[in-house]
Amino acid sequence: MRILFITMGYPSNKNRSRLVFLQRLVNEMVDLGHECTVIAPTKRFHFNEGSTCYEEVQSTNKNNRVHVYFPKYTCIYLTSRFKNDIFSDFSVQNYIDSVKEVINKEHIKFDCIYSHFVGTSAIAATTIGAYYKVPTFAAAGESEFKDFYSYDREKTITALNKLTGIISVSTENKKILISNNVLDNSKIKVFPNGVDTDVFYPRDKEKSREIFGFNKSDFIIGFVGHFIERKGPLRLQKSVTHSDIKIAYAGKGEQVPVGNNIIYKETVSPVRMPDFLSSVDLFVLPTQNEGCCNSIIEALACGVPVISSDLAFNDDILDDSCSLRVDPNNINQIKKAIDTVFFDKNEYALLKEGALKKRQTLSLERRAINIINWMQELMEVNN
Structure with missing residues (x-):
């Protein structure tokens, strides 16, 4: 399967520790034989984000390649008091446009979209998924669902309800999503985070x-x-x-x-x-x-x-x-x-x-396999 990951952050040559757990999941899926591409838009004029270059070709544990793109976008979010203003809409649209520009420029082909987390990236995923007519998924791994409030809450929930499915890292997060009227029970599945047990094991x-x-x-x-x-x-x-x-x-x-x-x-x-x-x-x-x-x-x-x-x-x-x-x-x-x-x-x-x-x-490999299988099941149902 060809999967396009859209995320607000990703490890790079400039910041190798940002969202490492997402990188490990992507790498695991690639090593399982799936083709994964990552687009991680970074805020223009925000110099602690992203990469020193537009594209990085990263390697997995099995020396498979992952193309990661760091396009710039303009973000002018203001305080939460102004979350409904045109500046938030502009920022989200600019984020979406930056992703579409990479897709078109690099001629990226994909069967589905996986966004991380359920905020701006998920909104972008639903818009881009509808444009390219592919299923869209989002990972709900937040400790706090701030994106329900940093951007217009109703717009966020409306977008999330267009997702094909949501991968929740905990039962508690699933309950929060359902209580906020985001999808129904059958479209939200709990997959607790996993770990690469070939790397994390008891050492001397x-x-x-x-x-x-x-x-x-x-x-x-x-x-x-x-x-x-x-x-x-x-x-x-x-x-x-x-x-x-x-x-x-x-x-x-x-x-x-x-x-x-x-x-x-x-x-x-x-x-x-x-x-x-x-x-x-x-x-x-x-x-x-x-x-x-x-x-x-x-x-x-x-x-x-x-x-x-x-x-x-x-x-x-x-x-x-x-x-x-x-x-x-x-x-x-x-x-x-x-x-x-x-x-x-x-x-x-x-x-x-x-x-x-x-x-x-807690095997990451098992988690990746289970997520892929569930995504494929939902994609077949929606066909």
């Missing part, structure tokens, strides 16, 4: 710690994510009071944790992330909201027990076998869970065993 802990300069004997908690309120780096810091527990933070942001027990607080490149996760004893992410958290899945794939939120967005990937779930805003609950794992070696061993079993259900 001592060797992994040597890479980051961690002490071999320390009990280390790992955190991966932006240093922002939603992710909770400071809530984690307040929850760790025992002097023998260290914290390694992988990320950056405004809420920079400070403390004597912090042994690391820098970004980690995607290629080094499996080593980072393999170097820690426990993964803690007191996040307030997610679509389907890739860092949690990656930690489990490396055999690391997890402490995270007890909210519904984690229901599809976490259970009692591999995690302790807490109120992400309750410092005492987070502390109690950490102390339980630290002091109770039997509990830790059970959770670690559960994480290793859970990784078997």
Whole structure:
């Protein structure tokens, strides 16, 4: 199958860590024998986005090629108070035009469109899909459905209802879409995020710690994510009071944790992330909201027990076998869970065993196959 991906971001030679999980899904589909092309329009005059060039030819793990295009478009979104004004319409139309220009210029052929996420990219997908008479799909992987509000809500929902189907990363996201009158149950399917288990697997802990300069004997908690309120780096810091527990933070942001027990607080490149996760004893992410958290899945794939939120967005990937779930805003609950794992070696061993079993259900290859099969089923029904 020939699939055209339309997305608001994608890894490039300028920013290799942006939406890496989407790149991995695309690469997996290509390695399964499908032809995938990516168009990721970037805002004109926004120099932290996109690529240094118009086109990149990227390689998959099996050395297959993926053509990725980064056309420029003009975006003049204003504040949410002006979400219904002509500037928003202009920006969306300019985004659509930039995609169509690449399709025409490069003579791209495709059987369907896959957009990421359910905002501007999905609106563009439905418009372009109607123009070229092909089915359109969108991935609902948002932690918050801000695009319902950053652009005209009714226009967004009207566009989404023209989609052939939506790939939701969680049951909770599916419920949100249905409650907002977006498609019906049969056209929204839950496919939790997956991980490349050939890349993310338990590596030698001592060797992994040597890479980051961690002490071999320390009990280390790992955190991966932006240093922002939603992710909770400071809530984690307040929850760790025992002097023998260290914290390694992988990320950056405004809420920079400070403390004597912090042994690391820098970004980690995607290629080094499996080593980072393999170097820690426990993964803690007191996040307030997610679509389907890739860092949690990656930690489990490396055999690391997890402490995270007890909210519904984690229901599809976490259970009692591999995690302790807490109120992400309750410092005492987070502390109690950490102390339980630290002091109770039997509990830790059970959770670690559960994480290793859970990784078997998180294969990216399986996810890609299931998504492709479901898309093909809907395409056949709509023919």
